[in-house]
Every structure is written in C-alpha cells, then in structure tokens.
Amino acid sequence: xxxxxxxxxxxxxxxxxxxxxxxxxxxxxxxxxxxxxxxxxxxxxxxxxxxxxxxxxxxxxxxxxxxxxxxxxxxxxxxxxxxxxxxxxxxxxxxxxxxxxxxxxxxxxxxxxxxx
Amino acid sequence: xxxxxxxxxxxxxxxxxxxxxxxxxxxxxxxxxxxxxxxxxxxxxxxxxxxxxxxxxxxxxxxxxxxxxxxxxxxxxxxxxxxxxxxxxxxxxxxxxxxxxxxxxxxxx
Numbered sequence: 001x002x003x004x005x006x007x008x009x010x011x012x013x014x015x016x017x018x019x020x021x022x023x024x025x026x027x028x029x030x031x032x033x034x035x036x037x038x039x040x041x042x043x044x045x046x047x048x049x050x051x052x053x054x055x056x057x058x059x060x061x062x063x064x065x066x067x068x069x070x071x072x073x074x075x076x077x078x079x080x081x082x083x084x085x086x087x088x089x090x091x092x093x094x095x096x097x098x099x100x101x102x103x104x105x106x107x108x109x110x111x112x113x114x115x116x
Numbered sequence: 117x118x119x120x121x122x123x124x125x126x127x128x129x130x131x132x133x134x135x136x137x138x139x140x141x142x143x144x145x146x147x148x149x150x151x152x153x154x155x156x157x158x159x160x161x162x163x164x165x166x167x168x169x170x171x172x173x174x175x176x177x178x179x180x181x182x183x184x185x186x187x188x189x190x191x192x193x194x195x196x197x198x199x200x201x202x203x204x205x206x207x208x209x210x211x212x213x214x215x216x217x218x219x220x221x222x223x224x225x
Contacts, residue, residue, distance in 0.1 A: 034213075043203065043217040044159070093158050103146070103211050107158040 003027055004096050006108030013084055014116055021079045021111045023094030029074035030096035034105065035067075038091045050077040084115045118142045120216035122204050127222045128194055136189045136202050136219045144209020150178050150189045151203040153218065159203055162189070191221075199223045 003026040013019050023033055033050040048069050049057040056069035068080040077096075081088055091112050095105040120140045128134040140148070147166040151159035165171055165180035165187060177190040189202055204216040 044215050046213075046215070049212075091156070097211075103207060104149070104161060104164065105213060107160070110156075110158045112156075 002098060002104075002106045004094065004106045004108040006094055006111055008111060009109065010112040010114070012114045012116065015085050016083055018080055018082045019084055019113060021081075021092055021094070021113075023077045023079070023096070023108050025075045025096040025106075028096070028098060031074060031099055032097045033071060033077040034095045034097070035069060035077075035079050036093045036095070038093060038110075044093065047079075081113065084113070086115045089113055089115045118206075118208065118214050120204055120206060120214055122202075122216045122219045124217070125220045125222065127224060128191075130194055130196060130223055130225050132194050133190065133192050134194060134221065136191070136204075136221065138187045138189070138204035138216055140185050140187070140204070140206045140214070140216075142206045142208045142214055145182060146207040146209065146211060148178075148180055148187050149205045149207070149213070150176075150187075151205065153201045153203060155200075162202075194223050196223050196225070 005024045007022045031052045035047045036044045037047050038044050046059050047062045050069050050071040052071045052074050058064045066082055071077040091110050093110040094108045097105050122138045149164050150162040152162050153159040163178035165178050170179045175192045180187045201218040201220050203218045205213045
C-alpha cells in the first residue's frame with residue numbers, strides 16, 4: 001500500500017515552454033502533498049506544500065507564478081513549470097502524506113526535467 | 117532556526133558495520149525519519165523513531181535520544197547495494213519534514 005506515482009518520468013523541452021508534472025496517490029487519499037526539487041549531489045529542497053481544495057503554500061524564494069500547483073482531488077496534485085528555462089532543469093519529486101499513524105511521506109519516483 | 121546535521125560522506129567496507137549520525141535542532145518534534153536514496157531515484161523509507169531507544173529492522177537499526185537531539189542509523193553486514201545517500205528528516209511541531217543534507221555512503225569491496 002501507499003504507492004505514489006509521478007508522470008512523466010522524464011521530459012526534455014525547449015526554453016520558454018511549460019511543462020506539467022502529475023503526482024498521484026494510487027491506493028490512499030492524501031490531503032497534503034509536497035513538491036521537492038533536487039539538484040545533482042544536493043539534498044531535497046521543499047518547494048511547496050499542496051493542500052487539497054486550497055492554495056499551495058510556497059517556501060521562501062520559490063516563485064508561485066512560475067511553479068503553479070493545483071491539488072484538484074485527494075489523489076492528484078500537479079506542478080506546472082511555466083516558461084521553463086535551462087536553470088529549471090532538475091529532478092522534481094512529489095510526496096504524499098498519509099494522514100494517520102505517524103504522518104509518513106511516501107515519495108513518487110521523480111521527474112527529471114531537462115530544459116534546452 | 118531549524119537545523120539538521122549529518123556527515124557529508126562516509127566510506128565503509130563490504131561486510132562491515134557503519135553508523136551514520138544525525139543531530140537536530142527543530143521547533144518541536146513529532147518523530148525522526150531515515151530515508152535511503154540511490155542516485156537518480158526518489159527516497160525510500162527506512163525507519164521512524166518517536167520514542168527514545170533503538171528500533172531494529174533486519175540489517176538496519178535506528179536510535180533516538182530526544183534529550184540530546186540525536187539519532188543514528190546503524191547498517192550491519194554492509195552490501196554493495198547499500199551504497200546510497202541516507203537522509204535524516206525531523207517532523208516538526210507543524211508536521212513539516214525538515215531535511216538534513218544527506219550522507220553519501222560509499223561501500224568498498
């Protein structure tokens with residue numbers, strides 16, 4: 001149980017285009033999902049907390065107009081990187097929190113974004 | 117501020133034992149997690165401690181001392197596949213995960 005999927009696994013796009021990444025909790029409902037970014041050889045960096053039915057909470061320094069987050073249902077959150085640039089190339093990982101027990105986060109497999 | 121410290125890199129020999137330490141200073145405490153992350157992959161859950169003491173799970177054990185703000189992950193009978201980064205994370209009073217920078221563990225034959 002507690003499986004999280006992410007789509008796509010990898011994407012290559014041209015500078016200036018927008019890219020949407022989906023995060024789904026497959027066998028449980030998640031009122032809270034998290035979006036992380038990880039650059040090579042660095043730790044996870046929390047970008048935003050996505051709450052079902054309300055606006056996302058962004059971490060300091062993360063542009064909310066550039067990284068659009070929509071938590072449309074209890075099993076789906078999407079991250080849209082708008083007008084992507086080469087510096088946005090990174091590994092994006094989502095996680096979903098189980099709202100019981102010790103609030104463990106289950107991670108999706110990640111999406112590698114390369115912007116040319 | 118909130119802070120989690122763990123060594124950047126450690127090296128150990130196949131078949132040996134290694135202990136990865138983690139110290140934390142956070143606003144509140146609702147548990148400490150250890151995750152394993154192989155290069156290019158997402159983190160996977162290893163352990164959770166909320167009470168003081170040692171939790172053993174196969175070759176991996178995790179220890180917590182809340183009074184000292186300290187935890188360690190103990191890996192026994194090391195295998196080459198254990199080469200990965202190990203991330204320490206604390207759940208603070210707002211149930212937000214505060215992440216350490218990770219410890220890269222290199223296993224040598």
